[in-house]
Amino acid sequence: MSTDKVRSTKLKFKGEKTKKKRTREDDDEGAGSSRRRRRENDEEASETWVLPESAVEIRGPTFMVHPSDPSPITITYDSTRGRIVVQSLDKDKSEDSEHPSLLERVPTEVSQVWVTTRVAGSPTINLRTGTGEGKFLSCDKHGLVSADREARGPQEEWTPVVFPDGMVAFQNVYEKYLSVDETAGGQLALRGDSEEVGFRERFWVKIQSKYKREAHEEEKKRTEGMVDASKIDETSANKIYQAWGAGRTVVSVDDKKELKKARKEGRLAEALLDRRSKLKSDRFC
Incomplete structure (x- = not known):
């Protein structure tokens, strides 16, 4: 009797993969797709617009909405004319169309987004335009609000104040508040000379969730550092x-x-x- 091992009679072609290999490759491909989907979901969640719970969370891309009637308004920047525009969020919608609730509003144009940066070691922030050359929101001693400066100084610093209901007021270096004011022609504009916070001085502010997590992580590290130092x-x-x-x-x-x-x-x-x-x-x- 021959002592040679019995070989399979199934024909195989050069380069053909076995069933086991195909299974493993299918598993790898499935795992890769799962990781890719998970990564895409994480990225999508990171860009979700959320409300800040404290002033330190206000950072990165920022969307500001004022609950005006009959339509909420947002602060935008017209890079062509180089000026701030108070814009209705429903300007392009018909009366019959359904509007999302106020807290569901998100920016639909880049001009509606401001970039918030924090001043190191200070509770103040800077608000820079998200379009054009990047101009800072500023207010002079007369309460005139503009966005025409590329450098930041005391007049470009704002202190956000978060109220228990989640709304935010912005105080300038002169201890006056940013507000929405109606001009002589019936147009809405920004002022920075309100001494008290009322309806005109309160805004809904939205940030991206990844920056909110970033603020929590920084606070956690700071707290842990204080515990270690103690x-x-x-x-x-x-x-x-x-x-x-x-x-x-x-x-x-x-x-x-x-x-x-x-x-x-x-x-x-x-x-x-x-x-x-x-x-x-x-x-x-």
Whole structure:
């Protein structure tokens, strides 16, 4: 009897893939499609327009709506004429067409979007046009609002104030508020000289969800950093409370034992203060 292994009689052509390979490749292709769909969904969710819950969340692309009657209005920038335009959100819709609710409104034109940047170490923000050369929203001491400056200074700084109902007011450097005002010709325009916040000074503001998450992550890191900094470091604490001249630390063997015991008992800060008072008393006696 021949000892050769029995080979399959099924014909195979050069380059033909086995069934197992096809299955694995199909699985890989399916996994790739799933990852691609998941990535597309994440990107779509990141660009969803949401309401900020606090002032620090207002950043990135920003959409501002005022609940005027009969049609809500938004602040836009006409890059051709280089001026701010207060525009009705229903200007291109017929009376019979159905309008979305106020909080469902999203920008439909690039000119309706402003780019918010935050001033480092400050609660103030800058609002820059999303079209044209990027001009900053500013207000002078007379309350005249414009967007014709490429550089930012004190007049281009705004402090957002978020109210419990979610609406936002913008305060300028002169401690006056941005408002929608009706001019002599019946047209609407922006002013920056209101001393109190009323209906004309309140806006609905929308940002993209990824920037809201970014603000939360920054706040979380900042909070974690504060917690880490609050942990007691005996060496550092000794230098703070017991250093005399050029950072020289004075700790005897008995003091080390006492401080170690105090730390275990949770009264280290009290012990360090007592130690400092004692050293001062010994020094000036």
